[in-house]
Amino acid sequence: MDWIRLKLREALGDKKPISKKLLVFLGLLVFGVVFLINALAAPKVQQIEIANSNANANVGSDPAISVERAKIFIHIVGEVKVPGIYELEAGSRLMDAVFAAGGLAESADQSSVNLARELTDGEQVIVFKSGSLNSPTSIANQAGSQISLNRSTQSDLEELPGVGPALAGRMVDWRSANGGFKKKEDLLNISGIGDKLYAAIKDQVVL
Structure with a gap:
């Protein structure tokens, strides 16, 4: 309050005592201006916080963003x-x-x-x-020297000349993915079986 009184005297060039009522009024005016400035600034911060909060909520709830x-x-x-x-x-x-x-x-x-x-x-x-007639083991035994492409196990297929565990596994995978072999020539669709190997095993297999 003394500081305000001094500044007013310097500005007005008046050395007479300044009214206490005027000082109170000016003090309230300064306080009101400061309060108004703070009040106007606060909603902006709150609005930004709310916007960020809503954005984070939308990321979690948006079906297009969620991974299924x-x-x-x-x-x-x-x-x-x-x-x-x-x-x-x-x-x-x-x-x-x-x-x-x-x-x-x-x-x-x-x-x-x-x-x-x-x-x-x-x-x-x-x-x-x-032990059923349709089981791979039974069919392999019934076929004698011929091996069923659609019923034999991987180990049975490995008995074919030139067919190892990896190739036999690919034959089983191809059979499962394509609903079985429809013809012997389907063997040519399997990686690792070319014309030469196909010619060597085609007479030793049945569907």
């Missing part, structure tokens, strides 16, 4: 506890489908399935009964 993993549908039948159609995450293995179906039945021929194989959307998986 792809799904596939698998039909598993045969010797599993609960056969049916199951929805799995893309990239799932056959063991995931078997687990979803309650596991293998005690009568299942485990050699008829490759549990580590990756599944494709819309695929049907058949788990055969052990």
Whole structure:
């Protein structure tokens, strides 16, 4: 208050005492101006904070931004506890489908399935009964020297000349992904089987 009094005297060039009422009025005026400036500035900060908060909320709730993993549908039948159609995450293995179906039945021929194989959307998986006429092991035995392309296990396919574990695995994967072999010439669609190898094994296989 003394500071205001001194400044007014210097500005007015008046050495007479300044009215206390005037000083109070000027003090209130200065206080009011400062308060008004702060009041006008505060909503801007709050508005920015609210805008940022709404932006963060929209990022989490916007369906276009949220990431959803792809799904596939698998039909598993045969010797599993609960056969049916199951929805799995893309990239799932056959063991995931078997687990979803309650596991293998005690009568299942485990050699008829490759549990580590990756599944494709819309695929049907058949788990055969052990010792049945349709099981890969039985068909391989019935065919004698010929091996069934659609029923044999990977180890059976490895008995073909020039076919090792890696190539036999690709044959099983191609069979599963394409619904089986429709003709012997389908072997040429598999990486690693050319005309020479096909000519060497075509008479030793059946569909």
